[in-house]
Amino acid sequence: MTKIGAALAACLFVLPFAATPFAAAAPGDGDARLRAIYESEWQWRQQQRLENEEDETDGIAAALPQVDAASQAARRERWEDVLRQLDGVPEADLSPAERINLAVYRAQVAALATNVRFREYEKPLNADSSFWFNMTYEARKPFRTQDDYAGYVAQLNDVPRYFREQVANMRAGLARGFTPPKVTLAGRDATIAVVAEAKPEATPFYAPFKDMPATIPAAEQARLRAAAVKAIGEHVIPAHAELLRFMRGEYVPRATQDLAAERLPDGKAYYQSKIVEYTTTGLNADEIHRIGLAEMAKIRAEMAAVMQQVKFDGDLPAFLRFLRTDPRFYAKTPEELLMRAAWVAKKFDGKAGQYFGRLPRSRFAIIPVPPDQAPYYTSGRGGPGVYLVNTYDLPSRALYSLPALTLHESAPGHAFQMPVAMEQRGRPAFRNAYISAYGEGWALYSERLGTEMGIYETPYEVFGMLSYQAWRASRLVVDTGIHSKGWTREQAQRYLMDNTALSRHEVETEVDRYISWPGQALSYYLGQMAIVDARKKAEAALGAKFDIRAFHDTVLELGSVPLPVLKARIDRFIDEGGKGPY
Structure with a gap:
């Protein structure tokens, strides 16, 4: 599942929003300008197929993402251009709702650009997850239409190209010492081997075809099942077998022995970027x-x-x-x-x-x-x-x-x-x-x-x-x-x-x-501290007017936001007398 954090401290902590989130100013054309920026970029981002693995309402794309170095460089250029455009949108021209959108969106795009700048795509695996296992999430989506199944078959046929691009990126990371530490990779090839050594029908990729909707005619179901078996047998399984050879023969033996992120290329800056991404704070490692x-x-x-x-x-x-x-x-x-x-x-x-x-x-x-x-x-x-x-x-x-x-x-x-x-x-x-x-x-x-x-x-x-x-x-x-x-x-x-x-x-x-x-492990406790502190502040300010249901609804209604945005929203909750969003 995609988990995009917030990012660059400079893009988050110098925002006037964090100090005066809802200054009284009549919105001008800022809302329309901001919406034009993020709607255009989001439409383009969807075409890149990098997001929304979690969104079960999406259809099934007919291809996997382009992840080669040239495509990554083009994305970085696009996101850095978006950040320049955002610098030209005065916050005073925005409505309260769009100020929240700006804070969330700027941090999100900055994180995406920063990850490409550090060539995070050259390390598409860790001890917890990997690009090949993440592909199985698509098989867990609800398949509703004939087009969904046809799109998924096309995806399966695209696996060799996708794996080749990922392996090329991993080789580039390997050449500069940018890999997960070797000790954390032991046994992680098991999830590759279980596909490489299986029959097509026994792989997780065939799961959507075992129980197909009755709205799809029986003859069409049979055709799609046969196409899936062919795609898995001729493309998915061989791609996994090739990946397995690369992991066992080349990648794992040569992976870095160092544990510390600060020992990776440009390591201190890299680790600080992960702290900012995963905590949405300006704290450093010592703090x-x-x-x-x-x-x-x-x-x-x-x-x-x-x-x-x-x-x-x-x-x-x-x-x-x-x-x-x-x-x-x-x-x-x-x-x-x-x-x-x-x-x-x-x-x-x-x-x-x-x-x-x-x-x-x-x-x-x-x-x-x-x-x-x-x-x-x-x-x-x-x-x-x-x-x-x-x-x-x-x-x-x-x-x-x-x-x-x-x-x-x-x-x-x-x-x-x-x-x-x-x-x-x-x-x-x-x-x-x-x-x-x-x-x-x-x-x-x-x-x-x-x-x-x-x-x-x-x-x-x-x-x-x-x-x-x-x-x-x-x-x-x-x-x-x-x-x-x-x-x-x-x-x-x-x-x-x-x-x-x-x-x-x-x-x-x-x-x-x-x-x-x-950095990812830093998210949890610092995030909880921010919510607890916001609740304590609201309870102290509102006294008998504090309603736990209204507080929780207000926090959840925001969706995922950087912690300064959450703090600012609870300040407004207090100013409005503890009124919930509904």
Whole structure:
């Protein structure tokens, strides 16, 4: 799924918007000028096929993106030209709604341009995801029409060209030492091999053809199925086999040994660009590291209170060993884990009306992570229509953490927040792009909210929530430690083992994710802090007038925005007396 963050500090933090977001000025022609810029660029961006993998309303494109170096350079030129055009739109000429659009759009385009400037496209994989596995998301979209299926067959036939361009980019990155660290790539070729060594009908790419709509005539269904089998057999599987040879014989053996982003080409500037993209703040690595240490101390105090509540006789390391090893805290079967996740989600449904005025129309399914990805995947992931639960290695999937995980990934987290935003009417399409600081901050806030909602039924589940809070706060320490302070992989793993109840397996996969995906792990806790601070400010200013449903509706109605935009919107919420958006 595409997750575009906000970007360049210079494009975000010098905006008058951040200080005086809604100065009284009669809009001139600025709204029309701004709309002309972003509507034109968005239409062009859609033609590039770089966005909206998450949007289930889109049809199925008949080709994969052009990702070669020349196409990337042309995109950078276009986005830098857009930024120059935006500099010519005076904010005083904009209506309040378009000021928000400007702040979101400028940061979004700056992020896109910056990623191309650092040639991020030469590293289209990390320990968590990859371009080849991301292709399987298209197969999970709803296929409704004959054209959808025909477009998808055309996509499958385009796989060899797409893979060749990606491999050429990876070779260029390899030549300059711009790769994920070698240690994080171990075993990640399994998701390639499972396709390269399969029959066409057994690959995930054939899944849409197994159950086709009855509105498509039977003869046409048979023709499309045959075309899919031919495309997968003659193009998709051979492309994966070629990619597998490249990964095993060339890429992984020569990948960089260094862990730190700051050791990559132009590394200090590169890592700072990722900090800005994923946090939408002007903080640097040292500042974030100090924040992480301070927040960890607060959470440790909360953990100690829970240990006293359950009358545990021992220190935190002993309590963590107890939680990791006592069989009462672990599901016996994958079905049990899935059913417990569903139970937590339904508990939220019973409380939702007390905390939210507007609920999304979209529903979500709870499904296990695909087995070929599960050994290296995170514990869960959610988005529009789906909550993926990792049922691999059940002794690593603690039931006391499952309520927090479910609130984060399903509702009121990702599978709730994203549809609420996407169902808004009258909003520019670019506003559906995902900004990690906001989206992950909201999902982590949702975990804390579970204490107010009565979701956590035992002190152990409360501790599971605190462990997850510590997990995200520790990321501030670990990510900056790895990428800026020379931490080793073992040092990072030890920090997580000492400060959270995560299993050894989860710690290992998580640390490899942080090593290979610099900056992304910083989104969560800094985003949550911004939402918590905004809520505290609103509660203090509004007193008895504060309505939690109106506050939540206001935050969610924005959709993904940079954190300064969120702060400014809550300031207006306060000025308007706590009135919600609906």
